[in-house]
Amino acid sequence: MIKVFTWSNESVVFCKESGDIFLLSSFNAEILTLINNNINDHQILSKIIKAFRVNRHDAQIFLDNLYLEYKSLNLID
Amino acid sequence: MLVSELPIGKIVTDLNHSGLCFKVGPFNIAVTSNICAVKEHICDFYYHYACKKDNAFIDLHVEVNSVKGVRRWYKPQVSFAFDGYEPFVPLPLPQAAAMFEWGLNWAIANTAHQYLIIHSAIIEKDGYGLIMPGTPGSGKSTLCAALVNRGWRLLSDEMALLSLADGLVYPAPRPVSLKNKSIQIIKDFAPEAVFGKVVPDTLKGDIAHMVAPESALLQQSIPVKPAFLVFPHYQDHAKKKLKQLPKARALMTLAEHAFNFNILGEEGIDAMVNMIDQVECYDFTYADLATALEGIDSLIK
Numbered sequence: 001m002i003k004v005f006t007w008s009n010e011s012v013v014f015c016k017e018s019g020d021i022f023l024l025s026s027f028n029a030e031i032l033t034l035i036n037n038n039i040n041d042h043q044i045l046s047k048i049i050k051a052f053r054v055n056r057h058d059a060q061i062f063l064d065n066l067y068l069e070y071k072s073l074n075l076i077d
Numbered sequence: 078m079l080v081s082e083l084p085i086g087k088i089v090t091d092l093n094h095s096g097l098c099f100k101v102g103p104f105n106i107a108v109t110s111n112i113c114a115v116k117e118h119i120c121d122f123y124y125h126y127a128c129k130k131d132n133a134f135i136d137l138h139v140e141v142n143s144v145k146g147v148r149r150w151y152k153p154q155v156s157f158a159f160d161g162y163e164p165f166v167p168l169p170l171p172q173a174a175a176m177f178e179w180g181l182n183w184a185i186a187n188t189a190h191q192y193l194i195i196h197s198a199i200i201e202k203d204g205y206g207l208i209m210p211g212t213p214g215s216g217k218s219t220l221c222a223a224l225v226n227r228g229w230r231l232l233s234d235e236m237a238l239l240s241l242a243d244g245l246v247y248p249a250p251r252p253v254s255l256k257n258k259s260i261q262i263i264k265d266f267a268p269e270a271v272f273g274k275v276v277p278d279t280l281k282g283d284i285a286h287m288v289a290p291e292s293a294l295l296q297q298s299i300p301v302k303p304a305f306l307v308f309p310h311y312q313d314h315a316k317k318k319l320k321q322l323p324k325a326r327a328l329m330t331l332a333e334h335a336f337n338f339n340i341l342g343e344e345g346i347d348a349m350v351n352m353i354d355q356v357e358c359y360d361f362t363y364a365d366l367a368t369a370l371e372g373i374d375s376l377i378k
Contacts, residue, residue, distance in 0.1 A: 003343070005350050010325035014346045019339055021346065023329050 002036060002075055004029050018074055027051060031066055035076050081124040092116050096138060098129035102238070102249030102297050104185065105129045109140040110177070112155060118174035121273055122252045122286060125294055137184045141177045143170065159184040168279075175276050175284050178254060182235055185249070186336040192238040192247065193348040194336040199232040199246055199301075200224050205377050206246055206301035208237050208356070209309050210334035213281070216311030216363070219259040222287055223366045224373060226267035231293035232301065236336070241344055244351050245300035250293035252286035260285045266366055305376050306331065306356045309363070317368040319375070320360045327358035 003014040011029035013022045024032070034044050041063065048059040070076045080088065080099050091097040096107030097119065107129075110116060129135065137159065144154040144167045154167035157180035164183055168176050186194050197210035198221035207229070211217030218234045225231040232248035239246050252273070255263055260275060260283065271288040306327055307319075322330075331349055332338055338345040357376070363369035 007324035010323055012325050012328050016343055019342050021332055023325055
């Protein structure tokens, strides 16, 4: 559904369905890839906690917001 | 055989009837026109182009003809047709030659999908291909015209043809289109350059075409490997600034300049990514040609 191209700390995400492209931070693009690969939330949350040094609650809020945003952009089902 | 080697009578007959056929880069083009200004334009600007080889396929058949009807007596107009289809509304007769050039751009951009077509000037020196996409007013064509009068080879001032097959950019050198103040700037900068008549008051302002240098025509079958992607920005009184552009951002901007990205989809993004991987990307702000040329030349030193 998507293709991700990463250079240092920025990525371009190409949506195969719409043909749209988006500029994301490499970290957010990595999370998007994990979601699209059906990696479970537990593993994704661990990644967020480690990257931002936040507690589980804050990590969950961050992930929920990403889900909403990616859905609105049709980047995830 | 070159167009210039054809008897003038045959050039005129072909333009009037079956179409005058010549080769521009990878394309065989047939032009039909009943308008004197277009015939003069072809003779002035395409005289040294190679004729199409016998039995070679014609890729683009374009016609620029006067519009029939009563109107032709008091406000004559011209229409452009590509394979019989008229994509534009007619324009006033004095803009016939400009309409031919714009129409040919349109025809290439809408059919040559074996290439990713980038709205860009493309030039080459010492084997380094320099792609300069630019919005109107960015100075893309002015900079391109100046550089090709200082030793760079012109591939195109209007579109880069990035091959999906091999990642090289193929030349399609044609007259360089200059607008408004740029016309006099380049005439002053390169008095040896040959220009056609100025066509006033077009949709883009005053337009004049500069003849493509002979070096560009002699090498029009030789593609180049892109080495630099430079987004020019002309700004009055600005200090020259050549700033490296992060590749992800360069890709986003490049996509805005790709005419047929929406048609090519995944193939198009793959072609752009492959290119971005192998080029250095810059934003280039400049205020005058002398410092602009210094900046561009510094890339290959």
